[in-house]
Amino acid sequence: MIAYVALGSNLGNRSKNISFGISELCKLGRLTCSPLVIESEDESGIGPPYLNTVIKLDACIADPRVLLEECLRTELACGRDRTLPPNSPRVLDLDLIAAEGWLGNWEWDAPGDLFQIGPKLTLILPHPRAEFREFVMKPLKALYVKLQTDFACHYSGSTIDCLLCPQFVAALSVSLPACGGSLHSRRSLGTTCHSQRKLL
Numbered sequence: 001m002i003a004y005v006a007l008g009s010n011l012g013n014r015s016k017n018i019s020f021g022i023s024e025l026c027k028l029g030r031l032t033c034s035p036l037v038i039e040s041e042d043e044s045g046i047g048p049p050y051l052n053t054v055i056k057l058d059a060c061i062a063d064p065r066v067l068l069e070e071c072l073r074t075e076l077a078c079g080r081d082r083t084l085p086p087n088s089p090r091v092l093d094l095d096l097i098a099a100e101g102w103l104g105n106w107e108w109d110a111p112g113d114l115f116q117i118g119p120k121l122t123l124i125l126p127h128p129r130a131e132f133r134e135f136v137m138k139p140l141k142a143l144y145v146k147l148q149t150d151f152a153c154h155y156s157g158s159t160i161d162c163l164l165c166p167q168f169v170a171a172l173s174v175s176l177p178a179c180g181g182s183l184h185s186r187r188s189l190g191t192t193c194h195s196q197r198k199l200l
Contacts, residue, residue: 014051029059036142040135047089
């Protein structure tokens with residue numbers, strides 16, 4: 001499963017916290033980091049500025065709920081206090097913003113080690129606010145261009161549009177080379193970003 005995760009931190013050593021998040025996500029599959037890391041103001045106005053970036057993860061996990069659980073475990077391992085009110089400053093924030101082929105919203109029982117977050121976990125894909133957040137879209141745009149360039153170097157006429165949810169592609173508004181051929185890559189990526197799948 002190809003997924004996109006936004007990382008942010010505004011407490012402690014922000015760079016170190018984000019590096020920790022990336023190192024933990026690396027254990028879940030092949031990872032590509034955005035070349036752009038940016039600073040943004042805390043939306044709540046409570047805490048110091050955030051450091052933000054986005055990664056693409058070609059995960060060995062097929063279920064985005066399981067990936068979200070791993071993201072939450074990584075936050076806790078980095079020292080995030082989940083007992084604080086929403087929008088409080090945080091050591092590490094990992095938002096699953098999109099997953100190839102998955103559209104919808106889900107709620108399920110939290111596993112025992114994540115019960116401190118609440119009895120239920122929820123997930124909406126794509127992330128409902130990601131496309132309106134500059135601190136997500138700028139690193140995502142830079143990642144998109146990097147991936148497009150990398151693909152163009154190895155696969156003539158290919159495109160990575162199918163790796164992102166359609167509204168994200170529209171929001172990126174980047175100038176890309178014309179694509180005259182079908183997608184070719186090391187694995188069959190298809191066009192599942194336009195389909196709807198349901199977690200059982």
